[in-house]
Each structure stands twice: as structure tokens, then as C-alpha cells.
Amino acid sequence: MASRPVRVANCSGYKNDPYWQMLRQATLGDVDFITGDYLAEMNLAEDAEAYRAGKHDGWEETAWEGIKESINVIAAKKIKVVLNGGCLNPAGLAQKVADLVSERDLKVKVAYVSGDDLMSKLGPDLASLGDKLPRHLDSVNPNVQVPNSSLAFQALPSVPIVSANAYLGARAIVEGLRAGADIIICGRVSDASPVIAAAWYWHSWKDTDYNQLAGSLIAGHLIECSAYSTGGNFSGFTEYDLETFIEPGFPIAEIDADGTCVIGKHLGTGGMITEDTIRCQFLYELQGNIYLHSDVKAYLNNVVVTLVGKDRVRISGITGRPPPPTTKAAIFYRGGYQSQLLLNATGYGTDKKWQLLEAQLRRNLQNAGIEKDLSLLEFQIVGVPEANPKSQLRSTTYCRVFVEAAEPEPLVRLLRCFSDIALRHFSGFHCSLDSRTALPNPFLAYYPSLYSQDDLEEGVTLIGSKYDGNETKTISSGHPPSYEDLERRENYDAVNAAPLSSFGPTVPVRLGDIVLARSGDKGSNLNCGLFVKDSKLWEWFRAFLSRAHFKELLGDDWAHEYWLERVEFPGIHAVHFVIYGILGRGVSGSTRLDSLGKGFADYFRDKVVEVPVALLGAVKGNL
The missing domain is CATH 3.30.70 (Alpha-Beta Plaits)
Known part of the structure; x- marks a missing residue:
């Protein structure tokens, strides 16, 4: 087991992030790994149509451009690279990288992960699957009414599938790293999987070290989304000099052997890392108190975020359990025609x-x-x-x-x-x-579903080179050693909360003056996490923001067919909500103007609420 934390630098959160961020992460300081997330649910589906029509290479161009520009530095500094920019054709991109490595005579071993593409298993038509249709992602919750629009295709005689991809874990990546791979190209692995794999390999964890795996899952969650941890999409930006946020740098996770991590960035890069930027990103696109992954379930209830230096924040308190027997599968089909x-x-x-x-x-x-x-x-x-x-x-x-x-x-x-x-x-x-x-x-149109992990055929292929006798070999990653069904996610109002009247007289205040927040999408559902900027407001805030009051504040945006879940994260003074069904089919199938839910948090922060005068006096220096 390594004696120091592994330094994992992320260079991309979406295909449109600049390719040159990879070179910056490789050259502005010492890192052990560079990871990149290039896939959103929608661009994978769009690429699929073009790829199968022979109009697209099947991989993301920015991933290739980044490797092409950075390969000499990566080889010289012995940095390992794991990207999901292979999209629909990881083998194709991996071969292209292997050819580049050979052309420049570099001792760099290239590999790719396979097994996420489910088209051959599901067939070309969604309507013809009948009883074999994978369950909808939210069907396991008896309280959730799956939006009618998400199931409308069942009444149609034919529904051509465009793409179907399972979200793979880190197992195949770890196998590739253990076999000597330096660059691993993935398709639809989960966003955090490259980061988990880097820490898993570095610290020689077992696949049952669930607390450690859960901690690295959250480290991956915090850095995979471009500059979101360093000031991008930060609801508190209005309190600082705007110059700070013009070009925020990309984050680095230093993951220790126990799974705890420190999030930082290279010196001299823009943006900032504070407890607030990390709390905002932590709350992004959660589904309550349990974060699901193919390798582990991460329990978030006791998360703690601590500033440990300039632009350095430690995250701890995450625990883990065995993963569920299913993983998420994103199925896209031709939904018809839209206009506005x-x-x-x-x-x-x-x-x-x-x-x-x-x-x-x-x-x-x-x-x-x-x-x-x-x-x-x-x-x-x-x-x-x-x-x-x-x-x-x-x-x-x-x-x-x-x-x-x-x-x-x-x-x-x-x-x-x-x-x-x-x-x-x-x-x-x-x-x-x-x-x-x-x-x-x-x-x-998007159909988020559940797919059995045991039915996946996941593996990693190492491409041969002149330095190993041109031997290409494929290694199966197998499956997790055990599974544990997902229990019902927690859903509660504040326990032992003081009556609101006990906090004294109130005055109207815009919620955003005292609260920061982050929101996002998970298929049909929208999540929103809100936290008070000053801990003195916490007891009032958790009592005030009940499920009933949240619905009341939503006004016309609430509908009876939705389902609301509420949990608290007291270690970061946050209340978190999931509104099931509000985004309809989700992604390109959502009819909402804010189809990905990213604007919801700031809309909610614009609400005027009654805040106790005594508490405002106690925190007025921060307002």
C-alpha cells in the first residue's frame, strides 16, 4: 500500500471543455493520474446516431486532441491517464493513441474498457422487448409515479433504440492498471469510476474495502465535473471579485489510504476552493443520502468538509457498503419530433x-x-x-x-x-x-433503467506494442464479490426541531442572502441541496425548511404527481431535496426550459422568507 495520497487531476467534465486542460494539469505541478469525463447522457446518444450512420468516429475529439498534445509530457513524467472519451468506440480511440505512441516511439501501454454497450443484448427495438424491458430506474420506489411520458413508448408498435449503455464501475480499469496499462480509454463508465480506479490501484485496496471505495467515489464526484469545485456554477460567486471566476482552474483530488481526500488545484490557476465551493459541488446531482455506484454504496449522512489551507479542503465522514445488484443503464430511442x-x-x-x-x-x-x-x-x-x-x-x-x-x-x-x-x-x-x-x-428520448451487474461482460484489452512482442490481450474484470439491495432512502423532516415561534420575531429576507445551493438532474428527477452560510442559522433553517414548506415555496412548480424526499447533512449544515418526476422524461425529452435543473437552485434562493431578527443580528457581518 502506498505511503502517500495519490494525486488525481481531472481535465474535463464534458466534451466541450478545452482539450488543452489536459496539458495544463500535466505540466503545472506533479500529479500521478489525469482523469477526464467527456460524456453526458445526451452527447453519447447524439454521437450514436452519427456513428452508426458513418458520420462520426465514435469517440470525443477533445479527448483525442488532449492526448495528442500531452502524450510526450505524460510519458516523460510517467503520469497514468484514464478517460471515458472513448464514448461509443473506445477500441477505436485506443488504437489511434497506440499508433501515436508507436509513431513517437514512447514506452506507453494503451488499453481500453469494453462491456458497456448493450445494443447487442437488447436488440434494435424498445417496444419489442415486452417482459424483457429493463425496469425504469425509479420503479423500485413504490412512492414514485414514473412520468407517463417516460412510458408512452410502450403503446407504439415500433421504437428504434439509438443507444443503450450500462454505467460501468472501476473494476476493469483497475485490472488494466495492474496489468501495466498507462493510458486507459473507456466508454460509458460512471463519471467517478476513473478516479475510484486510480485510488483503488494506488493503495492496493480490496474490492471489499467499502469505506475506502466510498470515499474515493465522493472524491471522484467532487472533481469529475470540470471546474465546478473551483468556482464554476458556484452560487456564491456574487460575493467575490468577478475576475476570480473568469477562468477557474481544474481540481485535483489527493486521496489517502483511508479514502478521505483533500481537494485542491495547481498554484496560480484561477477560481478558488473553499468549504462553500466544495459543499455546493458535493450537493450536485445527489439522489438523497446514498450515492450508488457499481462497486460500492456511499453513505453521505456524516460528511464533513474542512478547510485545511488556501484552496485546500478535506472531505471525510463517508462510509460504504456493498453495491446493489443492478447498475444504471441509459437507453435512448427516437422519440418523434419537437418544435417551439x-x-x-x-x-x-x-x-x-x-x-x-x-x-x-x-x-x-x-x-x-x-x-x-x-x-x-x-x-x-x-x-x-x-x-x-x-x-x-x-x-x-x-x-x-x-x-x-x-x-x-x-x-x-x-x-x-x-x-x-x-x-x-x-x-x-x-x-x-x-x-x-x-x-x-x-x-x-431517454429511458433510464436498471441492468443486472451479473449480466455485464466487462473487460479491459491491452493493445500490444513492439516492447511486449505485439501481444494484445483481454482481461475479464468479473463482478463484485457481493451485492446488497438498496434500502429505502431516508426521507424525513427535522427531528427534535424547535418550534419556529421559539426563534422570535422575523423579518423578510431573500433566501439567497443567507443560503447557498446547487441543483441538477438525474433523469426524471431534480435534486436541490441548500445550506446556510453561517452555522448560527442551522437549527432554525432545518426547522424552517420542511417538506411541506418546500412544496409551499415551489408554488405553481409543484404538482400532485411528484414525490418529494428530504434529508439533512448536519456536518455541512445542508438540507437536500429530490423532486421525483418534475423533469418528465429528462434530458432532451424534458419539456421544461431548464431541462437539466441547473437553474432551479438560484430560482429557489430568490424566494423571500421570514428569518428571525435575532439570528440575523448574530450573523449580520456575513450578509
Whole structure:
């Protein structure tokens, strides 16, 4: 077992992150591993269509460009690299890297992970699976009503699958590292898997060292998302000089043998790492108090975040248990066609204007017999006109008429119905100049599912080179030694909380003045974690933000078919919620303007709430 922590530097959180971040992470300081996450659920599906049509290489170009620019430094400094930029064709990218290594005569062993692609197991059509259709990801929770839109495909005669990929763990990567691989190209491994594998290999953990694996899982969660731990997507940025956040550096996790870690970054890079930036990223895209992975379940209840130096924060308190017998599988299929009309209204009488427009368009659709051919029709009003506006733009809102259909023709006919309104529109009506979104566009729908880990055929292939006799070999990674079913996630209001009246008189305050937050998506569900900036507010905050009060504050955004889960993380003074079903099908299939839930936290922070005067006095120096 290594005597020092392993230093793992992340260079990417999405395919659009600059490829040169890999070279920066390799050259600005000493690191043992460079990892990169290039895959979101949507870009994997989009690449799949293009790849199978022969219009895409199947891997992410930024992953290749990063390796190509950095390979000499990586070889010289003996840095190991693990990336999921192989996307749908990790073997292809690995061979390309192996050819580059040979061309430059470098002693670098290249490998790739396989086993995530489920297309050959599921077949080409989702509707034909019948009883073999994998269960929906949320079907294990009896309280959750899976959105109707997520299961609507079951009524169709044919539903072509575009991509189907299981989220693999770290096992195959570890096998590759033990066999001597220096660069490992993966497809759809879980975002944190490269980081877990680096620590697992470095510290020679066993696959039953669950506390350590759970700690490294959270380390991976904290650094895999680009610059989110160093100031990107940070709700507290308004309290600092904006120059700090123009180009934040990328994070590094120093993972110790016990699984605890310190998150830092290279000296001289932008952004910052504080307890608050780490708390925000910790709360990102959680599903409650248990973080699931193919190798371990991480229990988050007792997490502690501690500043240990400038731009250095330690995370501890994570414990682990055996993984569940299933892993997540992302299935995308052709969902039909979408279009949207973006229509503007200004000033006086806005509410009535939108009511008139909706009535006119619905009447025309009925008369034309089109409404029955639309699978979805929503009139979403965005914004509220400013009172006594200082400019016309401040007085303007828009209506997003969002439409879906199985075929493009009904959407084309809807445009004709809209044009029939012609000059019979409301006063001051005007459109955006860009009308491209009004034309029917095919879209990919998302079905998040569960897939048996024992049915996976996961392995790692090491590509031969002249230094090992050109021998290419494949190693099976096997399966976890034991499984443990996921118990019901915790869901509770504050225990032994003091009555709100006991905190004394209150005054109205914008929640964002005292609370930071982060939100995101998990398929159909939206998560939001909120924490008080000052610990003196904690007892009031946990009593105040109950499930009932959270729903009340949501107002029109709450619907009876949703399910709400609430847990607390007292070590970071946070309350965390999951709203099941609010994102519909999720990803490209969500009808919400904020389809990935990233804006929800700041919307919620804009709420005005009653805060005890005595507590505000105690923390006024921080407001």
C-alpha cells in the first residue's frame, strides 16, 4: 500500500471543455493520474446516431486532441491517464493513441474498457422487448409515479433504440492498471469510476474495502465535473471579485489510504476552493443520502468538509457498503419530433394577451383536426414584465409554445394554424427573428433503467506494442464479490426541531442572502441541496425548511404527481431535496426550459422568507 495520497487531476467534465486542460494539469505541478469525463447522457446518444450512420468516429475529439498534445509530457513524467472519451468506440480511440505512441516511439501501454454497450443484448427495438424491458430506474420506489411520458413508448408498435449503455464501475480499469496499462480509454463508465480506479490501484485496496471505495467515489464526484469545485456554477460567486471566476482552474483530488481526500488545484490557476465551493459541488446531482455506484454504496449522512489551507479542503465522514445488484443503464430511442414557437409580448395587459393567443391557437387546431395528432402541447410563459419599466426589454416576456408529435406533419400544420391568426393577434405582438426552432426537429428520448451487474461482460484489452512482442490481450474484470439491495432512502423532516415561534420575531429576507445551493438532474428527477452560510442559522433553517414548506415555496412548480424526499447533512449544515418526476422524461425529452435543473437552485434562493431578527443580528457581518 502506498505511503502517500495519490494525486488525481481531472481535465474535463464534458466534451466541450478545452482539450488543452489536459496539458495544463500535466505540466503545472506533479500529479500521478489525469482523469477526464467527456460524456453526458445526451452527447453519447447524439454521437450514436452519427456513428452508426458513418458520420462520426465514435469517440470525443477533445479527448483525442488532449492526448495528442500531452502524450510526450505524460510519458516523460510517467503520469497514468484514464478517460471515458472513448464514448461509443473506445477500441477505436485506443488504437489511434497506440499508433501515436508507436509513431513517437514512447514506452506507453494503451488499453481500453469494453462491456458497456448493450445494443447487442437488447436488440434494435424498445417496444419489442415486452417482459424483457429493463425496469425504469425509479420503479423500485413504490412512492414514485414514473412520468407517463417516460412510458408512452410502450403503446407504439415500433421504437428504434439509438443507444443503450450500462454505467460501468472501476473494476476493469483497475485490472488494466495492474496489468501495466498507462493510458486507459473507456466508454460509458460512471463519471467517478476513473478516479475510484486510480485510488483503488494506488493503495492496493480490496474490492471489499467499502469505506475506502466510498470515499474515493465522493472524491471522484467532487472533481469529475470540470471546474465546478473551483468556482464554476458556484452560487456564491456574487460575493467575490468577478475576475476570480473568469477562468477557474481544474481540481485535483489527493486521496489517502483511508479514502478521505483533500481537494485542491495547481498554484496560480484561477477560481478558488473553499468549504462553500466544495459543499455546493458535493450537493450536485445527489439522489438523497446514498450515492450508488457499481462497486460500492456511499453513505453521505456524516460528511464533513474542512478547510485545511488556501484552496485546500478535506472531505471525510463517508462510509460504504456493498453495491446493489443492478447498475444504471441509459437507453435512448427516437422519440418523434419537437418544435417551439417563441412569441413576445410587451407591457400592459400581458396576462390577457397570452390567454388570447392560447385560445386563438387552440381553436384553430381544433378546427383543423390537428390536436389529436399532437402528443404534447404546452404554453409556457417565461418572465414577468417589470413594473414601471426602464426599457422595453424589461417590459417584455415571451411565450414558449412547446409541441411534440410522432411525425413531423402535425407540427408543420400547427405552423399553418398559427399563421392563420395573421393580424388578428393581440396588441404589441412580435416574434423573435430566429424561426428555426419552429420547424419540426427529430429528438431522442431517454429511458433510464436498471441492468443486472451479473449480466455485464466487462473487460479491459491491452493493445500490444513492439516492447511486449505485439501481444494484445483481454482481461475479464468479473463482478463484485457481493451485492446488497438498496434500502429505502431516508426521507424525513427535522427531528427534535424547535418550534419556529421559539426563534422570535422575523423579518423578510431573500433566501439567497443567507443560503447557498446547487441543483441538477438525474433523469426524471431534480435534486436541490441548500445550506446556510453561517452555522448560527442551522437549527432554525432545518426547522424552517420542511417538506411541506418546500412544496409551499415551489408554488405553481409543484404538482400532485411528484414525490418529494428530504434529508439533512448536519456536518455541512445542508438540507437536500429530490423532486421525483418534475423533469418528465429528462434530458432532451424534458419539456421544461431548464431541462437539466441547473437553474432551479438560484430560482429557489430568490424566494423571500421570514428569518428571525435575532439570528440575523448574530450573523449580520456575513450578509
